[in-house]
Amino acid sequence: MSDNKAHLEQNYQGQVVLVTGGTKGIGFGIAVGFLTAGAEVIVCGRKEPETTPQALVNGIPKKAHFIKADVKDTDSTASLFKTIEEKFGRLDVLVNNAGGSPFALADKASPRFHESIIKLNLIAPLNVAQQANYILQKNGGTIIFIGSISAMRASPGTAAYGAAKAGILSLVKTLAVEWAPKVRVVALSPGLVKTESSHLHYGDDAGIAKVSATIPAGRMAVPEDIANACLFLASAQASYSSGCNLLLNGGGEMPAFLNANENN
Ligand SMILES: NC(=O)c1ccc[n+]([C@@H]2O[C@H](COP(=O)([O-])OP(=O)(O)OC[C@H]3O[C@@H](n4cnc5c(N)ncnc54)[C@H](OP(=O)(O)O)[C@@H]3O)[C@@H](O)[C@H]2O)c1
Structure with a gap:
């Protein structure tokens, strides 16, 4: 294990972290990152995965705990937090991660579709954060949207x-005020991240290479990049960070005139 990993392990030993989705x-x-750093990690989703996040901690494999929950359903969310309180007795970090959207142009998508996307990406994270805050107020902690x-x-x-x-960025500012000083609330906004589902958005390897060329860093982010930023935001090193947004996009997208010049 590198010195860096040993340092991370000390950081989160004894802490309980929930990663939705x-x-x-x-x-x-993100779950693998917190496991590697020594935390007890809970993951939730609507379907039990074939492979649960796992990491080697002191040479011993450590797995995340899976709890089935649909964050769009308030009863299911309440039951998730009841189970966490009963089983773990505490919570230190919530990573409000479950979300996403398929591609649908605004004039073609149904009102029901729009409602469902707003529910998953704005209302549900607010409900989850509210439930987490009730527990986090006891010992303090961090919420990362x-x-x-x-x-x-x-x-x-x-x-x-x-x-x-965009609503999440507003929520983060308000919740950071309402839930201070015990609970810090922050946003982490990724740019383009390569996951097992990237082909649905960007196509094959050639499509991913084309997209990567538009990013100053020369590549899309990988989940480990987002995990590393979460480990920082939830740590004591970030104890003065609240109500803020960390934009993690490899330097942003190239200005269009650069591409235009290349073609001249
Ligand atoms: N990938 C990117 O390029 C990118 C860029 C910027 C931001 N993001 C954000 O990063 C987060 C994760 O994105 P991703 O690309 O990793 O998504 P993903 O691969 O589609 O994974 C989504 C996760 O959320 C869970 N989930 C979905 N609906 C849920 C629900 N109603 N209740 C509970 N869990 C639910 C899924 O499990 P089940 O299906 O089993 O429920 C799955 O574990 C999202 O908030 C997304 O907006 C992604």
Whole structure:
């Protein structure tokens, strides 16, 4: 184990971390990050995954605990937190990660679709955060909302999603005030992240390479990048960070004139 990993392990030993939607994609990577850092990690999703997040801690495999829950359903969310209190007796970090949207142009998508996307990406994270706050107020802790670059620029094909993620940035500011000083509330807004589902948005390897070339860092983020930022935001090193948004987008998108010059 590298010195860096040993340092992380000390950071989260004895802490309980909930990652909503930690059964695949970015959430899976965040769960592995906190497991590696020594935390007791709970992941939830609507379906039990074939593979639960796992990490080697002191050479011993450690698995996340799966609790089935649909965050769009308030009863299911309440039952998730009841189970956490009964089984673990505490909570230190919530990563409000479950979310996403398929591509649908705003004039073609149904009102029901728009409602469902706003519910998953704005209302549900608020309900989950509220439930978490009741427990976090006892010992203090951190809530990280996973936002998106879509909150800060036009989001064609995912209009409701972009609007919901913009709402998250407002929520974070207000909750950080209402729940201080015991609970810190922050947003982490990724740019483009490569997951097992990336082909649905960007196509094959050639499509991913084309997208990667538009990012100053020269690559899309990977879930481990998001996990590392979460480990910082939930740590004592970030104890003065609240109500803020960490934009993690590899330097942003290239200005269009750069591409235009290349073609000249
Ligand atoms: N991928 C990107 O490029 C990117 C960029 C910026 C921001 N983000 C944000 O990062 C987060 C994760 O995205 P991702 O790409 O990793 O998504 P993903 O691969 O589609 O995974 C979504 C996770 O959320 C769970 N989930 C979905 N609906 C749920 C519900 N109603 N209740 C409980 N769990 C639910 C899924 O499990 P079940 O299906 O079993 O419920 C799964 O574990 C989202 O908030 C997304 O907006 C992603």
